[in-house]
Amino acid sequence: MARPRKPLLSRDRIVEAAGALVDAEGLDAVSTRRLAAELGVSGPSLYNHFRNKDEILDAVADAVSVQVDLSMFEESDPRDWREALHDWALSYRAALAAHPHIVPVLARGPGRRPAGLRVADAVFGAMVGAGWPPAQATRIGALMRYFITGSALGSFAGGFVDDESAYDPADYPHLGQAHLLAERRREVDEGAFETGLRALLDGLAMQYGEYGPPGESVRRAPKRP
Amino acid sequence: MARPRKPLLSRDRIVEAAGALVDAEGLDAVSTRRLAAELGVSGPSLYNHFRNKDEILDAVADAVSVQVDLSMFEESDPRDWREALHDWALSYRAALAAHPHIVPVLARGPGRRPAGLRVADAVFGAMVGAGWPPAQATRIGALMRYFITGSALGSFAGGFVDDESAYDPADYPHLGQAHLLAERRREVDEGAFETGLRALLDGLAMQYGEYGPPGESVRRAPKRP
DNA sequence: ACCTGAACACCGTTCAAGT
DNA sequence: ACCTGAACACCGTTCAAGT
Secondary structure (H helix, E strand, O other): OOOOOOOOOOHHHHHHHHHHHHHHHOHHHOOHHHHHHHOOOOHHHHHHOOOOHHHHHHHHHHHHHOOOOOHHHHHOOOOOHHHHHHHHHHHHHHHHHOOHHHHHHHOOOOEOOHHHHHHHHHHHHHHHHOOOOHHHHHHHHHHHHHHHHHHHHOOOHHHEOOOHHHOOOOOOOOOOOHHHOHHHHHHHHHHHHHHHHHHHHHHHHHHHHHHOOOOOOOOOOOOOO | OOOOOOOOOOHHHHHHHHHHHHHHHOHHHOOHHHHHHHOOOOHHHHHHOOOOHHHHHHHHHHHHHOOOOOHHHHHOOOOOHHHHHHHHHHHHHHHHHOOHHHHHHHOOOOEOOHHHHHHHHHHHHHHHHOOOOHHHHHHHHHHHHHHHHHHHHOOOHHHEOOOHHHOOOOOOOOOOOHHHOHHHHHHHHHHHHHHHHHHHHHHHHHHHHHHOOOOOOOOOOOOOO
16 A cells, blocks of 8 residues: 555544544553554554654643633633632533543643643633732642642542442441442542532632732732632 | 472562562553563563552552551541641652652552552541541542642643743743743642642631531531532 | 554463473 | 463564555
8 A cells, every 4th residue: 555645644633533542441442553453554654643652642631631721711800810710620620521541641741732831821820910929820730730630530439449348347447338439429529529629719718818919018818709 | 490499479579579660660661571570580470479460550559558647547636637637648648759650550549459448448537537527528538639649640840841942932921931840840849739738728627617516416507518 | 755564572461381 | 389481462663665
């Protein structure tokens, strides 16, 4: 066959197929040979479009970052940082939850991934715009990513086995109901995320009072901005 | 050679060597052949002691969980849940930070790993003992794990490339200083963890008020269950 | 430029054979 | 019981050859 007059592959086609494979069968299912077969070509063909397999997975991860809504950072009053952060966190988590198997790649950080950098840029810019000192804005970007990727990386409830005999009361006196977690997985994980997000934002709002909103030299502590 | 009169291997020796390899060169460096070579045996020998490679990595992960201090949950007044949670979080994070490459395995949850289950048992038991309703105690265990493993999984600062030209101001107007993050990695990551942990605990303390301290039979209805 | 098959140096795991 | 080498069905990546 050699070279066809119209290319069989493109970066987009490869990323799409790789993403589908990751979603359907997990990261381990993605081998260059398997992926190439799925695309109807031979393994080495992929190397005409990507330098290596990691670059393909990076592109899959970035395609997920593209799904994260950032509009709340442009549209709203900069002083509504709490609400913007809340909405962004929900959107971010939803994007990751839809593609859980790629989260370990995404959690390595933005690197040179454009969409990952856009997310970081938007959050940092919005926090600085809201009056947070740059060092605090950086920390907020970091701690939000910790919490969001941590929640998307491994289901808490799903991390417990669905087998009552695994929880010997002599060893684990308080885990008598743990075997029930698995079947209430969504509920537990989403509840924990909501509780944690609210706690995080409440706590940050308290700290915001220490730094104060921009443009005023004296201010009251915000109750729940 | 065949079978020696004294076994060459033991589960402990294998786990120790695997852990050292993970720490030194990362998860990808652990192959059964490489690990066996490190132990002076042939690859298949490992299968006399573990069912498969995943079981070996699970054991490495559990050896890290063993390092997590849980004494604060036994010693202190149950009402000091906030301080106990704080100290536990620091100990947990320190254990993970010492072995960052195994965190992805650990983040999958306790499964059947004894030390992982002991951690979950201690936190849940302590929160219930402090007066949190069981459903909230579960959520607290979950959200703390999200935050802690998220912070240990990927360095935030280290996730940005150390190359100024990667941050075109036209694309990322607020990331002009991002290339400096890498060299202040520890400071940034630890600062974010401390800020986030404080926010989380402050926020949880606010929610604790909604449920009320233990030992009272009448409490106010929670505003935001 | 873009695909191919062959090749290299690896994998995880199974299994019969050895003591 | 615990180790071995051989074997199976895979890997990621390189490269010369084809059009």
